[in-house]
Structures are given as structure tokens and as C-alpha cells.
Amino acid sequence: MIIKHFSTSINTKVFAHRLRQARLRMGIAQDKLGVMVGLDEGVASARISRYESGVHEPPLDTAKGIAHALGVPLGYLYCDDDLLADIILAASELPAADQEKFLESLRDRLEQLKTKKDDC
Incomplete structure (x- = not known):
């Protein structure tokens, strides 16, 4: 089995792109998604926005929660x-x-x- 290693910037860009695609497909606002995954209402929209813009990549547990909330497999969010x-x-x-x-x-x-x- 060959395992590809990606730089963090590539992973972050891929995650950002897939997150935005999935969220828009579901018609969920950034703040609502953030609250659905357990983020505080005061920071939910800004945090999801940062994930979508590639400024930050969420911790794995948060990424799993996002995938679950959007009804997509975690692997989808990281597939390049x-x-x-x-x-x-x-x-x-x-x-x-x-x-x-x-x-x-x-x-x-x-x-x-x-x-x-x-x-x-």
C-alpha cells in the first residue's frame, strides 16, 4: 500500500474546498454548522469561515463532527x-x-x- 504524504497547506486547501462544497450542497449556514459541531455560537461562523478559507484546519475530532453534520465520510473532506x-x-x-x-x-x-x- 502506498501512503501519500501531503504538506499541511495541501491538506488544508483540500479540506477547505470540500467543506465549502458539502456545506453549500446541504444549504447550511456557517454559523449553524459550527453550532451543530459544538462550537460556541459567538465563534461558530468565524471558525467555519477560517476552515473554508484554509486559514486553519480543524482538529480531527472537529473534522469528524463536521463530516457527520454534513452527511459525508471524513475521507471525502480530505480527498485531493x-x-x-x-x-x-x-x-x-x-x-x-x-x-x-x-x-x-x-x-x-x-x-x-x-x-x-x-x-x-
Whole structure:
């Protein structure tokens, strides 16, 4: 398994972009989202704004709360590839049994491609 290491600035920019996308898609105001994840009303809007602008990246527990409040997987908020982020989001909306079938289908397809490549 290859693990990519990103600089904090890339992670922060990706998180900021995905957070804003998800929040706007849900139609939730910054202050409301902040309060939903346990931030004080007085700082909720400013804090979410800073996360969306990439000035700050939230602690992991806060990021998990944001993902939960927005109904997206945590991995979506940190995914730096738009297509993969869409796949993560779509797969997360499937019932658990369908997620298993989807994963099995992906693995089968990858095996087909590998076999085809090995035959060449």
C-alpha cells in the first residue's frame, strides 16, 4: 500500500474546498454548522469561515463532527482527487449491502484488467 504524504497547506486547501462544497450542497449556514459541531455560537461562523478559507484546519475530532453534520465520510473532506471524491460520496450514500456489492464489483473489474494486462 502506498501512503501519500501531503504538506499541511495541501491538506488544508483540500479540506477547505470540500467543506465549502458539502456545506453549500446541504444549504447550511456557517454559523449553524459550527453550532451543530459544538462550537460556541459567538465563534461558530468565524471558525467555519477560517476552515473554508484554509486559514486553519480543524482538529480531527472537529473534522469528524463536521463530516457527520454534513452527511459525508471524513475521507471525502480530505480527498485531493475530484473524481475519487465523487466516488467516495456516491458510495457512502449506498446502503451497506450495496456498498459491499460495489466493492466486490470494483475488485472483480480490477482483476479482469490485471488478467487482460498479463495476457498482453
